[in-house]
Every structure is written in structure tokens, then in C-alpha cells.
Amino acid sequence: xxxxxxxxxxxxxxxxxxxxxxxxxxxxxxxxxxxxxxxxxxxxxxxxxxxxxxxxxxxxxxxxxxxxxxxxxxxxxxxxxxxxxxxxxxxxxxxxxxxxxxxxxxxxxxxxxxxxxxxxxxxxxxxxxxxxxxxxxxxxxxxxxxxxxxxxxxxxxxxxxxxxxxxxxxxxxxxxxxxxxxxxxxxxxxxxxxxxxxxxxxxxxxxxxxxxxxxxxxxxxxxxxxxxxxxxxxxxxxxxxxxxxxxxxxxxxxxxxxxxxxxxxxxxxxxxxxxxxxxxxxxxxxxxxxxxxxxxxxxxxxxxxxxxxxxxxxxxxxxxxxxxxxxxxxxxxxxxxxxxxxxxxxxxxxxxxxxxxxxxxxxxxxxxxxxxxxxxxxxxxxxxxxxxxxxxxxxxxxxxxxxxxxxxxxxxxxxxxxxxxxxxxxxxxxxxxxxxxxxxxxxxxxxxxxxxxxxxxxxxxxxxxxxxxxxxxxxxxxxxxxxxxxxxxxxxxxxxxxxxxxxxxxxxxxxxxxxxxxxxxxxxxxxxxxxxxxxxxxxxxxxxxxxxxx
Amino acid sequence: xxxxxxxxxxxxxxxxxxxxxxxxxxxxxxxxxxxxxxxxxxxxxxxxxxxxxxxxxxxxxxxxxxxxxxxxxxxxxxxxxxxxxxxxxxxxxxxxxxxxxxxxxxxxxxxxxxxxxxxxxxxxxxxxxxxxxxxxxxxxxxxxxxxxxxxxxxxxxxxxxxxxxxxxxxxxxxxxxxxxxxxxxxxxxxxxxxxxxxxxxxxxxxxxxxxxxxxxxxxxxxxxxxxx
Numbered sequence: 102x103x104x105x106x107x108x109x110x111x112x113x114x115x116x117x118x119x120x121x122x123x124x125x126x127x128x129x130x131x132x133x134x135x136x137x138x139x140x141x142x143x144x145x146x147x148x149x150x151x152x153x154x155x156x157x158x159x160x161x162x163x164x165x166x167x168x169x170x171x172x173x174x175x176x177x178x179x180x181x182x183x184x185x186x187x188x189x190x191x192x193x194x195x196x197x198x199x200x201x202x203x204x205x206x207x208x209x210x211x212x213x214x215x216x217x218x219x220x221x222x223x224x225x226x227x228x229x230x231x232x233x234x235x236x237x238x239x240x241x242x243x244x245x246x247x248x249x250x251x252x253x254x255x256x257x258x259x260x261x262x263x264x265x266x267x268x269x270x271x272x273x274x275x276x277x278x279x280x281x282x283x284x285x286x287x288x289x290x291x292x293x294x295x296x297x298x299x300x301x302x303x304x305x306x307x308x309x310x311x312x313x314x315x316x317x318x319x320x321x322x323x324x325x326x327x328x329x330x331x332x333x334x335x336x337x338x339x340x341x342x343x344x345x346x347x348x349x350x351x352x353x354x355x356x357x358x359x360x361x362x363x364x365x366x367x368x369x370x371x372x373x374x375x376x377x378x379x380x381x382x383x384x385x386x387x388x389x390x391x392x393x394x395x396x397x398x399x400x401x402x403x404x405x406x407x408x409x410x411x412x413x414x415x416x417x418x419x420x421x422x423x424x425x426x427x428x429x430x431x432x433x434x435x436x437x438x439x440x441x442x443x444x445x446x447x448x449x450x451x452x453x454x455x456x457x458x459x460x461x462x463x464x465x466x467x468x469x470x471x472x473x474x475x476x477x478x479x480x481x482x483x484x485x486x487x488x489x490x491x492x493x494x495x496x497x498x499x500x501x502x503x504x505x506x507x508x509x510x511x512x513x514x515x516x517x518x519x520x521x522x523x524x525x526x527x528x529x530x531x532x533x534x535x536x537x538x539x540x541x542x543x544x545x546x547x548x549x550x551x552x553x554x555x556x557x558x559x560x561x562x563x564x565x566x567x568x569x570x571x572x573x574x575x576x577x578x579x580x581x582x583x584x585x586x587x588x589x590x591x592x593x594x595x596x597x598x599x600x601x602x603x604x605x606x607x608x609x610x611x612x613x614x615x616x617x618x619x620x621x622x623x624x625x626x627x628x629x630x631x632x633x634x635x636x637x638x639x640x641x642x643x644x645x646x647x648x649x650x651x
Numbered sequence: 652x653x654x655x656x657x658x659x660x661x662x663x664x665x666x667x668x669x670x671x672x673x674x675x676x677x678x679x680x681x682x683x684x685x686x687x688x689x690x691x692x693x694x695x696x697x698x699x700x701x702x703x704x705x706x707x708x709x710x711x712x713x714x715x716x717x718x719x720x721x722x723x724x725x726x727x728x729x730x731x732x733x734x735x736x737x738x739x740x741x742x743x744x745x746x747x748x749x750x751x752x753x754x755x756x757x758x759x760x761x762x763x764x765x766x767x768x769x770x771x772x773x774x775x776x777x778x779x780x781x782x783x784x785x786x787x788x789x790x791x792x793x794x795x796x797x798x799x800x801x802x803x804x805x806x807x808x809x810x811x812x813x814x815x816x817x818x819x820x821x822x823x824x825x826x827x828x829x830x831x832x833x834x835x836x837x838x839x840x841x842x843x844x845x846x847x848x849x850x851x852x853x854x855x856x857x858x859x860x861x862x863x864x865x866x867x868x869x870x871x872x873x874x875x876x877x878x879x
Contacts (some may be wrong), residue, residue, distance in 0.1 A: 131878070137871060231691060232699060240696040249842040252876070256854040263858075264870035272859040280851070283843045293743060293826030295795065295833060303836050312873040322800060325696050329803060330829075333822050337740050345687060367687050400692040436674045436721055440694045516800055520775065521695060524719055634685060642683035 103489055108434075108527035113535075116486050119458035120496050120533050127452060127460060128504055134463040140470050147473040147480070149538075150423050155393045161622045162412050162615070163556075168422045172390040176409050179630035181616060182349060183372075185609035188363060190352070193376045193607075197226045198599035199592075200361050200377030202348040202407065204229030205236025206324070207564025207584035207591070208383030209331045212340050214592030215381075220599060222339045226375060228364055230347035230384075230633065231402045234332045237385055237542075237565060238584055240400060241324030242443035242517060243308065244316040245585075246578035247282035250305065253313040255279040262579060265310040265467045266544075266572020269420060273551045274570045278579065281586040286317065289585075294330050295319055306448040308577030309428075310467035316578045321443055321517045324581060346373070347406065347633055350612055351380065351414040351560070354605035359414055359559035363609070367633070378602040379559055379595035382407045383588065386543035386565035389635040392424050395540035396439025406631035407566040411547045413615045417556040419568040420545025425575055428471035429453075430539020432494030434525045439539045442497060442518060444468075444577040449514055450505040452498045454533070455484035461495075469574045472538040479537065486535060494537040499529040542580065544571050553591035559602065561595050563587040658724035669722065675702055675715075678722035689730035695719040698804030701731040701774070714772045714806045734805030736816035739823065748827045750789030757820045760786050762813040769807035769817050775800050779807050779817050786820050791832055794824035 104111045135143070145151050158166050159174045169177070199215040201208045204227050212227050227233065248258040258279040263270050286296070296317050297304040305314040319326035335342070348362035352374070361377040384407025388399025397403070412418070429442040447453070447464040453471075455461055455478050462474035478495050479485030485493040499518075502510050511530045512519050522529045545568035553561045564584040571579060619626075636643075656671040660678055667682035676690060691699025700717035707725030717730055739756040746752060754761060760783055769779035778797050785793035798821035807817040845851065861869065 134875065134878070137867065232697075235691045235697055235699060237692075240692040240694050242696075247839075249836075249839045251838065254854070255846065255851045256858060257873070259855060259858055260866070260870055260873060263866060264873075268863045268866050268870075276855055276859060280846055280855070283839055283846060286839055287843055290833070290835065290839075291830065293829035293831075295799070295825060295829040298833065298836070301834060301836070302838065307875075307877055313876045320799060322696070325802065326799075329822060330826060333738075333826065334743070336738060337742065339740075398694070400694075400697070401686065401690045435672055436677075437694075437719075517696070520800075521719065525721075634687070636685070637677065637680040638683050638685055639681050646683075 107532065108522070108525050109532065110489055113486060116456045117532060119456070120454055120498055123454070123458035124498065124501055124504070128501065132460050132463045134466060135470060143473045143477060144469060147476045148469055149393050149395070149426060150469070156422065160624055161618050163415055164418045164421070167418070170392045170424055172392050173387065173405065173408070173421060175628065176405055176630040176632060177412055178619065178624045179628045180619060180626045181413070181612050182629045182631065183363070185612050188372060188609060190374060190607040190609065192374060194373035195226055195375040197375065197377045198224040199379050199381065199595045200375050201225070201227045201381045201383055202362055203383035203385060204233040204342055204344070205383060205385055205564065205584070206238030206328055206331065206581065207588040208381065209335050210585050210588030211381045211383055211563055211592035211595065213331065213335060213338065214589045215596040216338055216340065218593045218596035220596045223341070225340050227340060227342040228346045228348060228362070228375065229342065229344055230367065230406070232344050233342045234328050235400055235402055236328065237388070237400050237403060238324045238581060239328040240398070240441065241581050242321040242441060243445040243448070244306070244318035244323045244578045245581040246308070246311065246315050247286045247317055247582070248279060248313065248315050249283055249286070249303070250313065250315065253315050257313055258282070258315065261311050262576060263572070265576040266574055268572065270572035271569035274549070277551050277590070278570055278582060278586050281589070282582055285582065285585040285589070289327060292330050292334055294327055306445060307465060308444050308448055309465045309471055310576045316448060318445065321445055321515050327581060348410060349631055350609060351410045352376070352607050352609065353414060353611050355608055356605045357558065358602070358604070359557055360604050360607055374607070376604065376607060378599035378604060379561065381591045381595050382411055382547065382560060382562040382566050383564050384566045388540050392540055395426065396430060397540040398427055398430060398439060398441035399540070401635065404632040404635060406633060408546065409631045411555065411560065411562070414560065414611055415557050416560060417548045418545060419548040420573055421568065423544045423573040424540065425468055425542035425544050426472045426538040427541035428468055428475055428538050429497055429536040431534065432492045432537040433488040433535040435488070435490045436525070437521060438492060440521070441539070441541070442534065442536055446497060446499060446515060446518065449502045449510065451502055454496045454498055456486045457484065467574055467576065475538055488535060492537065494535040496533040497536045498533045500531055500533065503530055542575055544568070544573055544575055549587065551590070552594040553587045554594055559598065561591040563591040658722065660722050661727040663729050664727065673722050675717040675720050675722045675726070675728060676700055679717070679728070688732035689717065693718045696802060698802035701804040701806045702728060703731070704728045714774060714810070716774045716804065731805065731809065734808055736805055736808040736819060738816065738819045741823070743826055743830060746827060748791060748831050752827065753786045753789060753820060753824060756823055757816065759813060759815050760820060763787070763815060764813060766812060768810045768812065772806045772810040774804060774806060775802060777801060782821060783815060783817055786824060791824050791828040794821055795828035798825065
């Protein structure tokens with residue numbers, strides 16, 4: 102057995118001692134932020150996105166020829182899980198005006214705003230693969246950006262968003278994001294969301310790549326606080342939610358409009374037909390594909406099902422070539438590897454330092470740059486610390502936060518992180534934590550316009566599944582904002598669209614067509630999609646698994 | 652390399668050997684279970700993996716989250732697929748916060764016998780019994796603050812002898828606190844009005860028209876607050 106001292110093996114304590122020795126001197130001293138050319142250089146050399154082996158051209162569909170991560174290409178080139186001939190489309194189980202696919206934050210916001218826009222509650226349906234609220238949003242710790250201070254402006258927020266996204270963002274989407282932010286916060290306040298305050302003002306922090314303090318938090322449970330309020334409100338409003346019912350294909354009508362979805366009961370395995378005049382895709386991202394074998398911060402259901410369905414229905418993607426790795430995922434202890442250590446730790450003054458206790462990067466670079474710098478420290482420079490299971494990481498100095506903000510600051514602002522480590526006998530107010538980048542966010546996705554409409558009539562999208570808002574890299578605090586801004590816009594647009602839409606006959610012909618295209622492009626049937634659930638069972642178990650025929 | 656140390660866990664009573672050092676969640680997956688229910692964020696934020704367990708040789712039942720708790724040798728495990736606790740339905744806009752508001756919506760809270768089982772059951776180590784006492788007298792602030800880290804897993808409710816749904820009571824209290832007791836922040840209202848009046852349109856229009864080179868220049872010139 103390895104000798105443990107307060108949660109860390111004895112050998113790691115030697116490095117922790119060095120972090121302690123340099124701590125006081127580092128309080129007021131920070132490395133300079135990188136110049137644009139330095140950023141470019143480090144990204145090219147160290148960011149996983151710049152490894153050509155990790156991606157390939159997708160060989161079929163609306164974005165044929167575009168570069169996407171291998172794991173995404175695999176799903177898009179996979180064959181449909183169902184045969185359209187097996188599905189009886191004449192028997193409609195749910196007939197609604199607005200169908201929301203996904204019960205996370207964007208979906209719940211969309212449903213609430215469709216209701217506000219005049220759609221009756223029994224004509225709105227949320228369907229979700231897991232439970233209502235199961236999402237990446239509920240685990241968003243840091244906060245939500247809103248430029249509301251005197252010293253700040255929507256224009257400054259805009260410039261941060263665009264620069265962070267490597268100037269690839271769709272300008273009109275970035276503008277919608279920043280200008281709707283105050284409206285969203287005002288709505289949240291009205292619903293009773295408890296944002297942190299300090300003397301009658303909001304307590305606002307900075308995040309990576311932001312030029313002003315504009316991050317509004319609810320301790321380090323921001324996503325949870327917003328999500329549970331929205332869920333509570335949606336229940337109060339009487340909006341129907343079907344849990345453990347995953348959409349597995351979109352339905353079209355004979356005029357080519359999206360007209361609902363084919364639902365799959367995860368427990369009884371039966372299908373049902375949901376017909377809808379407007380359909381909102383709010384299925385979240387793809388972290389559970391474990392791009393390039395990275396661990397992920399994402400929730401269990403983040404398997405890109407929405408991308409697959411939308412693509413088969415003809416929806417266009419943007420910016421699917423980049424993947425966000427959060428700079429600081431837990432690298433020790435083994436049980437929590439890959440779990441998110443919020444950027445708020447660095448927002449509060451926490452510093453990344455190497456095994457010698459030395460700083461090597463400005464703590465609040467945009468996420469991709471920060472992640473690349475950490476990877477460089479652990480690989481080329483060999484200044485990382487190895488965990489007993491072989492995971493290499495750098496230290497995130499958390500005790501320094503208490504020197505900067507006073508005793509108790511960690512528990513006050515980072516209780517979730519404190520609690521997470523306490524379970525493993527590590528006291529983050531006294532000891533630093535070991536971190537390494539972790540797969541975090543799908544930067545791109547289904548292309549939308551300012552009204553959250555996709556390239557296919559009748560289909561709207563909001564939240565992580567859509568793209569264009571964040572360009573090639575999203576900044577902290579802009580995903581909760583995205584879910585709300587584009588959830589709101591999708592809800593309103595879907596309601597308006599539903600009011601003037603008449604549906605034709607339902608069809609799954611697009612799925613047949615997609616299959617024919619796969620064959621035409623000589624893509625062999627290796628796997629099926631959507632994936633629905635990631636596979637974590639032991640190989641030995643799977644190898645001996647029988648599927649009995651009856 | 653030495654073979655990894657194995658431990659025995661009992662999934663709903665059935666024994667499986669799994670490597671030491673896994674969470675309850677990954678230990679059950681290792682054993683061959685694929686979750687549909689009982690698994691959510693896998694990081695301790697969603698309350699989806701509430702677990703009840705007993706240790707071999709012990710008569711007590713313990714509760715925790717499967718994704719955050721290390722699996723131990725001799726654990727008898729079961730996860731809650733769902734908690735059928737009652738939630739009050741209300742229109743927040745029509746609520747007038749009074750001392751009795753929470754009792755009106757959840758009258759069962761007066762039946763609390765202060766046994767503290769809820770507090771012992773809470774995987775977040777919240778002072779659940781205390782916030783229920785505060786709820787009885789309508790102290791919204793106390794309930795809101797003590798319950799803030801609640802992940803709504805429902806373990807308190809399934810253990811409570813008085814059938815209280817603590818987590819729903821707390822949700823209502825927090826919403827009342829957030830809406831009626833937290834004061835509006837002036838700067839937000841001000842900014843909202845400015846945006847509605849189009850104060851920032853000109854500047855945003857200008858930025859939107861810039862080409863990449865111009866944007867890069869403007870981006871580089873930004874002064875980062877908090878740096879020298």
C-alpha cells in the first residue's frame with residue numbers, strides 16, 4: 102500500500118511542499134497573457150484539436166467533405182438504428198404544436214417561452230432521454246456572463262466572445278448572445294434564481310478570455326440553481342415532460358418540413374410517434390464520445406444524438422472541427438478523473454503551477470490556450486506530477502485563494518469543489534489539486550440563425566447542440582447564457598412557426614435516403630446511431646453477453 | 652505488475668468481484684450493469700444516483716451518491732430509480748410571502764419529530780432538519796441559505812418518518828427568497844433600459860462590420876480588468 106498523508110501519497114507531498122514555498126511570492130505576481138502569435142504557436146503544437154490524426158472529412162450528408170472529430174464522423178457515417186418500414190406513422194401518440202427534444206436547460210427555457218408566446222400548455226411536449234434536468238447545464242459551476250456593470254458594455258462582451266472564438270463566430274449570433282444577457286438575468290431574478298450579491302450589487306468575477314468582471318454566479322452551483330428553478334417553474338406551469346423517452350429520428354412531412362420525432366421508451370423499448378408543427382432540438386453536446394480518448398466533464402447522456410438526427414434530416418453544421426477541452430479537469434484521485442474543476446477557481450485567483458511550484462501561464466487565458474499550456478508543461482517540458490495511476494497533471498493552487506480573499510473564501514465560493522475533495526480526505530483550503538485538460542464542450546453544431554431556426558423548415562435548435570455562437574472556442578459563462586438566449590429565441594420562433602403551419606403526411610423517407618447515400622458513398626455498415634448511452638461495461642462481460650432469441 | 656486488488660460488492664444482493672479504487676457507479680458498471688436510471692451527471696451535481704447501502708456485519712443503512720463514493724469491500728448496494736415525493740404546484744407571482752406560506756404549501760412539515768434522519772441521510776451534509784425547523788416559522792433566508800447546495804436527490808424524503816419532502820419545501824423557500832427578498836440590482840435594470848433604447852447599437856454595428864484584421868486589432872487593444 103502507498104503511504105497516504107491527508108489524501109495524497111507521500112511522494113506527491115514533496116512537490117506540494119515546493120508549491121507551498123513559492124505561494125506567498127506568487128500572490129501579486131502573474132505571468133503576462135500571451136500575444137496573439139504566441140497563442141497561435143502553442144495551440145498549433147499542443148492543443149489536441151491541431152492533431153490531424155484526431156479528425157477526418159465526413160464522407161456523406163450536408164457537410165460532406167468538412168473536417169470533424171473521428172468519433173463524430175463515425176456516428177454520422179453509421180447506419181440508422183431503425184428500419185423505417187417497421188414504423189407505423191399513421192398512429193399518432195402525441196399531437197402537439199411544439200415538441201422540445203431534450204429536458205436540459207435550453208429545452209426547458211424553450212418550452213417556457215413557447216408557453217409565454219401563446220402556445221397552450223397541452224400543446225407543448227418535452228421529451229428527454231434521461232430525467233428532466235439531466236444535462237451539462239445542471240453541472241455548470243462557474244456562472245453566466247452578463248455585461249451589466251458601469252465599466253462594462255455589451256460591445257466589450259461581444260469583442261471578448263468573437264476574439265475567444267478566433268473570429269469565426271457568426272456575428273449576429275454573438276450579438277444576440279450579449280445583448281439578450283440582461284433580459285435573461287432579469288427573467289431569472291423574477292423566477293427567484295439566487296445570484297450571488299455583495300452589498301446590494303452582484304458579485305461579479307472574471308473568466309478566461311474576458312476583459313471585464315461579468316461572471317454572475319450562484320456559489321459554484323450556478324447551473325444547478327438555474328436548472329432547478331426552471332424545472333420547478335415548468336412543472337408549475339403544467340408542461341408535460343416524458344422522461345426516459347429518447348428521440349431517435351426526426352419525422353418529416355411530405356413537404357420536407359420537420360414534423361416531430363420518433364420516440365423510444367428507454368425502459369419498455371417501444372416506440373411512439375410525436376407529431377409537432379415545430380420541433381426544437383435541445384439535446385446538448387458530445388462529451389461522452391470521449392473524443393481522442395479524453396475523460397470528460399459531460400453528463401451521462403451527452404452522446405450527440407441530436408447531431409445525428411438533425412444531419413439525417415438535412416440540417417447543416419458549422420464549426421464542428423473544434424472541440425473544447427477544459428483546462429482543468431481533476432487528474433487525481435482516480436475516482437474523479439476528468440470531472441470539472443470550475444474556471445471560477447482561477448477567477449478567484451487560483452494559479453496553475455508546475456511540479457516545482459513555478460508559474461508557467463497566465464491563469465485566465467481563453468480555454469484552448471490555457472489547456473495547451475498545461476499540456477506543454479506536462480509533455481514537452483516534463484514539469485508535471487504523476488499520479489499513482491499514471492495520470493500526469495499540474496497543480497492548481499487553491500490555498501492561495503484564502504490568502505487573496507481571506508480565510509473561508511474557498512468554502513464560501515467553491516463549496517462544491519471543497520466537498521468533492523473532502524470525500525477523498527483532501528482539504529483544498531490547505532492543499533493544491535492536480536489537474537489536466539478534460540473534454541468539455543462541443544463548440545460548433547447545427548447551424549442556426551438569430552431566430553434559432555436551422556436550415557430545415559420546422560426545426561429549431563438551442564444550447565450546445567447548435568453552433569455559430571461561440572465560433573471555434575467558447576468562453577466561460579457563455580454556455581448557460583447560450584442555453585437561455587437561444588432557448589428563449591427557439592421557444593418564441595417555434596411558437597410563431599407553429600401558428601402558421603399545416604402539416605402534411607408524416608414520413609421517414611429521409612432516413613431511407615440517408616442510408617442509400619451511405620451505400621452510394623461506399624460506407625460499410627460498421628455501427629448504428631444514435632448512440633443513446635455510452636458503454637462502460639467491462640470487456641469480459643460484453644464478450645460473454647448473450648442475446649437470447651425467443 | 653501485481654494484479655489489482657479486488658473487492659466484493661453486492662449489487663441488489665448479488666456478489667461481484669471488482670477492482671478496488673472505483674466509485675460505486677463505476678464498480679457496478681465494471682460488474683456489467685448499464686445504467687438507464689440511477690445515473691446522471693456523474694459529478695455529484697444532479698442527484699440522479701442516490702444510493703442506499705449497508706456494510707457487511709453492520710445493521711445500519713447508509714445513503715450517498717454512487718458517482719462520488721468509493722466502493723468498499725462488502726457493500727450491499729441499491730440505487731433509487733425515482734422518488735415519488737409530492738411537490739406543491741403554485742404560481743410564484745401570486746404568492747405573498749408570509750410566516751405561514753411554507754406550511755400552507757407543505758403542511759406535513761409541522762409533523763417533523765426532529766429525529767435528524769434527514770440530516771444523516773443527506774449526501775451533501777446539509778443541515779436538513781434545521782432548515783425544516785426554519786421553514787416551520789417562515790424564515791426564508793435561513794432555509795434558502797442552509798439548503799442552497801441541495802441537489803434534490805430525494806434521500807431525505809425517503810428516510811423521513813413524517814413523510815416530508817424536504818427538498819421541495821426548500822425549493823419553494825429559495826424561489827421566494829430569490830424573487831421577493833433579494834433586492835433588484837439597479838445596474839441590471841439600467842442596462843436593460845439602455846439596450847432597449849439602442850444605446851449600444853452603433854458600437855455593435857461597427858464591430859459587426861469589421862473584418863478579421865480590424866477585429867484582431869481591437870481585440871488586442873482591450874484592457875483586461877484586474878491586470879496591471
